[in-house]
Amino acid sequence: MATEANATQKVTLAKALNMGLRKAMEDDPKVLLMGEDVGKLGGVFRITDGLQKDFGEDRVIDSPLAESGIVGTAVGMALRGYKPVVEIQFDGFVYPAYDQIVCQVAKMCFRSQGKTPLPMVVRIPFGGGIGAVEHHSESPEAQFAHTPGLKVVACSNPVDGYWMIQQAIAHPDPVIFLEPKRQYHADKAELDETATPDPLFSSRLVRQGGDVTVLAYGPTVKTALKAAEAASNEGTSLEVIDLRTLSPLDMRPVFESVRKTGRVVVTHEAHVNLGMGAELASRITEECFYSLEAPVLRVGGFDTPYPPSRIEEDYLPDLDRVLDAVDRTLSF
């Protein structure tokens, strides 16, 4: 499906991220990519496909299978003026690098009293739904959003993927960049490379409605939108907000929506216990207490490790579970 350059084109999230990375590398020679199989192979999901061929082995670096080393090396590079973008092959592989991320990446700028900002991006394909084995379907976002010094964002669609990856790379602070792997090769969207993107750290109203606000990010945005469509057939109008940024949270559109609807359902794939939904519920309660007709309800993964793929569809929040929560919130 070859298209004219510069015209709008329909792309998948995988392609959009690939284009965004390419653009960032073209715009700034300090941008480097590093990770397992990101070079020759183009990454297991082909997000970095073709980039090593075009930018060379010095800028697209195949690393050993050692996440701590990947992130640690990137810290050094960032301190020396580069803008490394590292790929953690799968969410569940990030933990060897967790120490580097929490103890170095997050703290460097503070440690040096702001003298050494650390412009780097850690890309993590996250979430489940592709039938993979253990370690390949996790949603660790709360672990990073809980850590001061890290910015955490999650794209949900190709257009955001294209813009947000570039914005994250351009951002002076370290950004954990979460990509819903289930969406990589799913829906295509019209991408206009000449458009002006929304700011990186902003949430977005993606569907207007009046009865219940549904908050989602990453892979559950699509779930929420489908739930909204199904609900509208039943005469219930859901307002859907794609949070996009998890740290910092952009609560203003959320508060505006809650003041209108008085009812909120938060959905994410991560475990509910102490997840993003808990923080959102707390902030909403603090700011919108007198607007709440019902407690903020959360729909997420159960408090178990991510299950074997055979039953993962029962674990992941789906349209039905979101709508059950909508029913519950409406019954108050």
Next chain:
Amino acid sequence: MAEFKLPDVGEGLTEAEIVTWKVKEGDTVVINQVLVEIETAKSLVELPSPFAGVVQRLMVPEGETIPVGTPIIAIGDSSTTEPVEPVEPVEPVEPTVTPQTESDPYLAMAEQAGAAGAADSSAEPHDSAGIDLSNPAASGSGEGESLVGRMKADRGATRRARKPAAAIQTQAAFESTGDTAPIDLDEQDESDGPAVPATAAAPVATGNVRVLAKPPVRRLAKDLGVDLSSVVGTGPNGAVTRDDVQAAHGDSGVEASGPPRRPVAQGEREWREPIKGVRKMMGQAMVRSAFSAPHVTEWVTIDATRTMEFVERLKARREFRDVRVSPLLVLARAVMLAMRRTPEINSWWDDAAQEVVHKSYVNLGIAAATPRGLVVPNVKDAEQLSLLELAGALNDLVEIARSGRTQPAEMSGGTFTITNVGVFGVDSGTPIINPGESAILAFGAIKKQPWVVNDEIVVRQVTTLALSFDHRHIDGEKGSRFLADVAGILEDPASALLY
């Protein structure tokens, strides 16, 4: 309409031959039904369907060898027999595509997931949009497993049937509590067990539990200056609703869309208020009493100056510092004492049984004006309480009543009532006996009035007591003696020593 693409059957193979179609166009298939038999370089494999629906089109003829990722069959929604959409000509993944290799299980998974997920929203074939999906430089993780038929078919934006249990539960919660006839009087009168409202499917809060109300209702109450604790809730579990607050505010209700209030016509000269709740209950009780027990009312005007002095002395005592001491306390105690001499006052005419029920205990009711209307909670076994204990009991009772939290049990089983109409500034009245009792004492206002003492007119604190009693079994002599005894104690509290 969904297209099923030839999957990587998990062996890292790149192509397969369509051997035999097991379905034909127009067939209805279910998930996991075998669609086709394919032959890879390694084996003959049956492919189950990831979708349910009607086969719209078989896109590859038998005998053809095609690369992994090529759409092979289109399956549509079974409910709508939509015409086959003009699908873009199958783009049999460019022949130049180099085959996938064994390193790509996750790519295949993501693609398959993507295809399943996107199936509802677009009919266009999913190609890899220019990304080279192949790469011979694979290192091979070997973790591939057969995913064929595993991905759940995407149902699009449709919903499974609601889980009945949850739905019914919610519904039941509403139905069982939505109707709020608060207290069945008969039941309340005759059961001496813990009286629970007949409708209380949910536990009724006891003690000092906060009023149930949603935050926006609390805000409304705050804005309107309505004390939530004084509002009778009509919502689930007795929660106070927006309408309740507005009704309590006397607001005719811009939003009073609910049935409780009839819309007031223009130029309103009269309006209708539904009789419900406490009001309804009291109304029924008063009618029954007034038209079944022949009432006699006697009154006596007394000099209560000594009682007032006694009250002041009590207030100064350490042990009374935490309770409110009032003339009512002295009156209550006086009633307990006077009843020893005239216990009939504390009995009851059981018309149905044709018996007079005598009671060895006194549950002393105190009629209290509350924002909800009149309630008459009673102090159990009041005759056994010392003056100090009685003071504490009265305090609690009045406080709870004023806050609207009087529980049914506290209002049932009364044997005698004092109604303190004096607080409204009136001298006295002809009170109506509470059902189940035989007498009621009205306590008028205590005012400074001219009074004759030793043939001289002096200023004294004067009040009027009025006693209504059931003349069926309390004749004038007994009623009069009781009233005179009470009056005597109020005139001279020291005479209580005589009892």
